[in-house]
Amino acid sequence: QLQLQESGSGLVKPSQTLSLTCAVSGGSISSGGYSWSWIRQPPGKGLEWIGYIYHTGSTYYNPSLESRVTVSIDTSKNQFSLNLRSATAADTAVYYCARGGSRPFDIWGQGTMVTVSS
Amino acid sequence: EIVLTQSPGTLSLSPGERATLSCRASQRVSSSYLAWYQQKPGQAPRLLIYGASNRATGIPDRFSGSGSGTDFTLTISRLEPEDFAVYYCQQYASSTRTFGQGTKVEIK
Numbered sequence: 001q002l003q004l005q006e007s008g009s010g011l012v013k014p015s016q017t018l019s020l021t022c023a024v025s026g027g028s029i030s031s032g033g034y035s036w037s038w039i040r041q042p043p044g045k046g047l048e049w050i051g052y053i054y055h056t057g058s059t060y061y062n063p064s065l066e067s068r069v070t071v072s073i074d075t076s077k078n079q080f081s082l083n084l085r086s087a088t089a090a091d092t093a094v095y096y097c098a099r100g101g102s103r104p105f106d107i108w109g110q111g112t113m114v115t116v117s118s
Numbered sequence: 119e120i121v122l123t124q125s126p127g128t129l130s131l132s133p134g135e136r137a138t139l140s141c142r143a144s145q146r147v148s149s150s151y152l153a154w155y156q157q158k159p160g161q162a163p164r165l166l167i168y169g170a171s172n173r174a175t176g177i178p179d180r181f182s183g184s185g186s187g188t189d190f191t192l193t194i195s196r197l198e199p200e201d202f203a204v205y206y207c208q209q210y211a212s213s214t215r216t217f218g219q220g221t222k223v224e225i226k
Contacts, residue, residue, distance in 0.1 A: 037215075046206065046219045046220050047163065047206055047217040047220075049208075049216065060213065062214055098162075100210075103168075103210065104165055104208070104210060105153075105155070105163070108163060111162050
């Protein structure tokens with residue numbers, strides 16, 4: 001059964017880059033024509049889609065974050081990653097990786113809390 | 119960007135009662151590319167419904183979705199104790215994927 005697991009720094013200083021990786025297990029990230037997404041949720045608030053990527057490397061981003069976001073994929077390691085530059089306190093959130101984007105988000109990681117603070 | 123507005127913000131009901139949740143879109147959601155998710159505290163969201171009315175794998179049949187165009191509904195026919203949670207709608211029709219702000223279903 002497919003599983004996703006986020007990892008990365010839980011504390012980021014303002015103006016620095018937030019970096020996370022999502023490891024996919026139980027299946028290949030390259031199969032089935034799926035897209036792979038990042039979604040975040042500030043404490044006590046709703047969900048915000050950040051962007052998604054196909055195994056080909058094609059990416060689609062939320063326009064509100066596009067200038068600061070890069071999503072990349074490493075099919076040899078069966079994982080995909082998020083870089084969010086120039087982080088501010090407003091980027092403090094639980095970050096989820098999920099399968100989907102072009103389709104509904106049908107499998108989610110457990111989420112990882114990232115705090116932006118000096 | 120398609121804005122999704124969910125109502126009510128909070129629904130207070132008792133186990134066994136019927137829950138009706140609304141999601142209204144600011145523009146037509148083409149091909150009914152509308153999904154519903156359930157989120158419990160400290161957990162990731164879980165896909166319940168996709169394509170406005172199709173239950174995801176393993177979702178009990180007390181959950182049903184309906185609607186088209188700009189108006190969509192999630193119905194829980196008889197609330198079980200494990201159904202008290204926050205529910206989000208989400209559209210995947212436009213290039214910018216968006217979520218509603220959520221409806222909390224709480225125990226009355």
